[in-house]
Amino acid sequence: MLSRTAENLYWLARYVERAEYIARTIDATLRVTALPAAYIGKTNEWESALLTAGVSASFYEAYPEATEQNVVEYLAFSPSNPSSIKNCIEAARLNSRSVRTALTSEMWDTINSAWIELQEVWGKGTSSREELARFLRFVQETSLRFDGSAYRTMLRNDAYWFSRLGLHLERADNTARILDVKYHVLLPEEEHVGGPLDYYQWTSILRSVSALTAYHWVYRETLKPWLIADLLILNDTLPRSLASCYSNLVRNLDQIGVAYGRQGAAQRHARGVRNRLEHSHMDDIFQHGVHEFIQEFIADNSRLGEIITKQYLI
Amino acid sequence: MAVAFDEMNGPGGDLRSAYRELSRWLKETPPDALEYRRQEAELLFRRIGITFAVYGDAEAQERLIPFDVIPRIMSAKEWAVLEKGLKQRVRALNMFLRDIYHGRDILRANIIPDDLIFQNPVFRPEMNGQSVPHDVYVHIAGIDIVRVDADNFIVLEDNARTPSGVSYMLENREIMMRLFPDLFARHRVAPVERYPDELLSALRSVAPLSASAEPTVALMTPGVYNSAYYEHSFLADKLGIELVEGRDLIVKNDEVFMRTTEGLKRVDVIYRRVDDDFLDPLTFRPDSALGVPGLMSAYAAGNITLANAVGTGIADDKAIYSYMPEVVKFYLGEEPILKNVPTWRCREPKDLAYVLDNLSELVVKEVHGSGGYGMLIGPAATKATIEAFRDKLKREPEGFIAQPTLALSTCPTCTASGLAPRHVDLRPFVLTGSKHVTIVPGGLTRVALKEGSLVVNSSQGGGTKDTWILDE
Numbered sequence: 001m002l003s004r005t006a007e008n009l010y011w012l013a014r015y016v017e018r019a020e021y022i023a024r025t026i027d028a029t030l031r032v033t034a035l036p037a038a039y040i041g042k043t044n045e046w047e048s049a050l051l052t053a054g055v056s057a058s059f060y061e062a063y064p065e066a067t068e069q070n071v072v073e074y075l076a077f078s079p080s081n082p083s084s085i086k087n088c089i090e091a092a093r094l095n096s097r098s099v100r101t102a103l104t105s106e107m108w109d110t111i112n113s114a115w116i117e118l119q120e121v122w123g124k125g126t127s128s129r130e131e132l133a134r135f136l137r138f139v140q141e142t143s144l145r146f147d148g149s150a151y152r153t154m155l156r157n158d159a160y161w162f163s164r165l166g167l168h169l170e171r172a173d174n175t176a177r178i179l180d181v182k183y184h185v186l187l188p189e190e191e192h193v194g195g196p197l198d199y200y201q202w203t204s205i206l207r208s209v210s211a212l213t214a215y216h217w218v219y220r221e222t223l224k225p226w227l228i229a230d231l232l233i234l235n236d237t238l239p240r241s242l243a244s245c246y247s248n249l250v251r252n253l254d255q256i257g258v259a260y261g262r263q264g265a266a267q268r269h270a271r272g273v274r275n276r277l278e279h280s281h282m283d284d285i286f287q288h289g290v291h292e293f294i295q296e297f298i299a300d301n302s303r304l305g306e307i308i309t310k311q312y313l314i
Numbered sequence: 315m316a317v318a319f320d321e322m323n324g325p326g327g328d329l330r331s332a333y334r335e336l337s338r339w340l341k342e343t344p345p346d347a348l349e350y351r352r353q354e355a356e357l358l359f360r361r362i363g364i365t366f367a368v369y370g371d372a373e374a375q376e377r378l379i380p381f382d383v384i385p386r387i388m389s390a391k392e393w394a395v396l397e398k399g400l401k402q403r404v405r406a407l408n409m410f411l412r413d414i415y416h417g418r419d420i421l422r423a424n425i426i427p428d429d430l431i432f433q434n435p436v437f438r439p440e441m442n443g444q445s446v447p448h449d450v451y452v453h454i455a456g457i458d459i460v461r462v463d464a465d466n467f468i469v470l471e472d473n474a475r476t477p478s479g480v481s482y483m484l485e486n487r488e489i490m491m492r493l494f495p496d497l498f499a500r501h502r503v504a505p506v507e508r509y510p511d512e513l514l515s516a517l518r519s520v521a522p523l524s525a526s527a528e529p530t531v532a533l534m535t536p537g538v539y540n541s542a543y544y545e546h547s548f549l550a551d552k553l554g555i556e557l558v559e560g561r562d563l564i565v566k567n568d569e570v571f572m573r574t575t576e577g578l579k580r581v582d583v584i585y586r587r588v589d590d591d592f593l594d595p596l597t598f599r600p601d602s603a604l605g606v607p608g609l610m611s612a613y614a615a616g617n618i619t620l621a622n623a624v625g626t627g628i629a630d631d632k633a634i635y636s637y638m639p640e641v642v643k644f645y646l647g648e649e650p651i652l653k654n655v656p657t658w659r660c661r662e663p664k665d666l667a668y669v670l671d672n673l674s675e676l677v678v679k680e681v682h683g684s685g686g687y688g689m690l691i692g693p694a695a696t697k698a699t700i701e702a703f704r705d706k707l708k709r710e711p712e713g714f715i716a717q718p719t720l721a722l723s724t725c726p727t728c729t730a731s732g733l734a735p736r737h738v739d740l741r742p743f744v745l746t747g748s749k750h751v752t753i754v755p756g757g758l759t760r761v762a763l764k765e766g767s768l769v770v771n772s773s774q775g776g777g778t779k780d781t782w783i784l785d786e
Contacts, residue, residue, distance in 0.1 A: 002574055097547070101557050109361060113361065262576075314573075
């Protein structure tokens with residue numbers, strides 16, 4: 001297929017995934033900030049929402065203070081924030097238009113309808129928490145519908161695999177960013193088990209990767225920070241864990257490699273990262289520093305993005 | 315201006331036979347049912363994303379062309395005449411182009427003045443002596459046809475460069491079949507759905523000699539911001555070929571390749587929807603970012619077929635248009651089946667004098683304009699507009715032609731105040747391959763939605779209709 005088509009499919013999936021992630025971040029932050037101050041301490045949760053979205057620096061160029069209103073506006077609707085939900089959906093639609101021939105009509109319909117709804121219903125933003133909640137649901141449903149229609153309607157060929165590469169690469173980056181911002185509340189040293197402060201931070205982390213229920217099913221335990229880290233980093237059964245993202249990346253890259261009869265740097269690099277995840281234990285990771293581990297992972301992940309681009313997309 | 319010929323209720327209000335069933339159906343159908351279907355059609359168009367961009371209209375970057383649900387109907391007999399005339403016309407266009415870029419018999423026979431060719435900006439000296447596979451220059455032609463009475467089809471314009479609109483012909487039919495299955499059941503409408511197949515086989519038939527037995531065809535678009543982008547992606551999809559932009563292509567050793575995820579892949583035929591000027595920055599406009607450097611040298615080496623060929627603009631130029639009846643006779647030795655609109659060439663002093671005296675009666679068009687831009691419709695214009703145009707004409711008479719205001723035929727159309735006659739034209743699409751000239755029975759009917767308006771261009775508020783050719 002055309003390199004540009006593959007590139008558009010890859011980015012289309014990334015934008016949709018990112019929009020959903022931002023929506024989840026806002027949603028999780030809303031829940032935490034609704035708690036009495038005694039439960040969450042003095043940290044500004046909106047500030048950490050900006051950090052997990054990776055847009056803290058650019059935010060402060062436009063706004064003096066990280067208030068709920070400012071941050072929601074910036075993350076959800078701001079035209080000047082390249083990763084705002086609005087911009088993600090618009091970029092997704094533009095990418096879809098460029099590759100209409102490679103999309104199934106269900107996928108196109110999902111993106112096009114979302115884009116139309118964005119203009120017609122959400123053109124002026126939201127004016128209440130109820131409206132905001134409805135908007136966030138709309139974004140998450142769009143992502144689910146897009147993902148579902150890709151899964152159910154696309155031919156299993158390179159178009160599908162490149163789209164999945166974008167999805168899993170973006171997802172891995174998002175999960176890693178939450179861990180990067182919140183790793184300090186997961187450190188065993190700071191453990192005051194059951195203390196209300198961290199408890200709500202932990203639920204918030206799990207909620208932002210839709211893993212709160214999953215946690216209980218997997219560990220059948222009350223929330224423990226090291227288990228949360230284990231779930232998000234190493235547990236292959238959780239779709240948003242780093243390990244699961246890399247199983248998928250390796251599989252999709254292998255499928256491309258087989259179809260094209262050729263392996264390359266992207267396959268090798270992805271396998272390397274996956275192997276490291278497979279052979280790690282949380283004890284070691286804590287010992288060597290969660291923060292360093294995550295930072296290294298984020299660098300490795302974006303390196304994979306560069307290699308894929310170089311190998312296939314240009 | 316004479317009273318327009320109505321295609322349903324002919325002269326004297328007699329119902330014409332092709333419309334008999336429709337008329338009966340319209341009487342049975344309550345008006346609000348039509349309105350409901352119209353809304354449904356609009357929703358479908360918007361969801362599919364069939365939009366076009368209007369240049370210079372930032373507000374409405376993507377607009378829908380209004381769709382009128384009342385079909386325009388022609389009998390098999392009428393179509394047979396039209397089809398024959400169109401094939402004749404397109405054959406002549408191809409022979410004319412072959413001649414202009416080679417022996418130039420027609421100039422030596424003094425049928426067309428030399429300067430009209432050589433000083434014409436759409437004449438491409440790069441094409442002199444260049445051979446193209448099977449001598450086909452215009453693979454896809456969109457010939458604009460109007461009617462003024464029951465018997466005559468008149469060519470308004472030959473579009474031989476990158477004619478658009480065929481996606482509307484196909485999508486309008488799809489949507490009509492979804493909305494009005496009962497109405498279809500009561501007619502025998504000739505299908506149009508084989509157009510993509512015919513187009514693909516025409517394109518493959520003109521592949522260069524150096525191509526493999528299974529030539530690779532691609533559709534080249536200027537990109538998502540082009541007004542016809544929807545059509546480009548629609549056609550690429552229907553033909554099952556790659557939709558490429560200039561940046562997807564690269565020329566190496568005079569061969570054209572596309573960049574794919576598996577490396578470079580050779581392309582043999584490009585159905586290009588990019589204007590000549592933007593094809594190759596090395597040959598034409600150096601500032602073009604849409605083109606492919608070196609494309610013209612691959613073309614000269616005979617390793618790529620461009621459809622349509624480069625330089626076809628010289629055949630559909632409005633100044634050349636007026637010579638088309640002579641062109642048909644010269645190459646084919648036949649009387650033209652389709653008539654021309656009588657045309658005054660403002661470059662000729664006698665004609666100019668007449669035009670200046672009768673501006674309020676005439677339609678004056680820029681020779682190099684298109685899309686209904688920059689024209690004067692005398693009877694509808696204010697005095698001031700006419701005077702402003704008079705100055706333009708005097709300053710540069712060779713830039714204009716003038717034609718009488720035609721009483722274009724009308725068809726019943728849904729309006730705010732119920733069904734009413736509105737003026738229409740027709741653009742059938744004529745395909746030329748190595749062996750055959752083919753036309754699917756139908757075309758794009760454009761309708762001027764404003765009462766009395768004669769301008770059918772979508773950029774000027776026109777709409778479209780499905781066009782039915784009845785199979786007897």
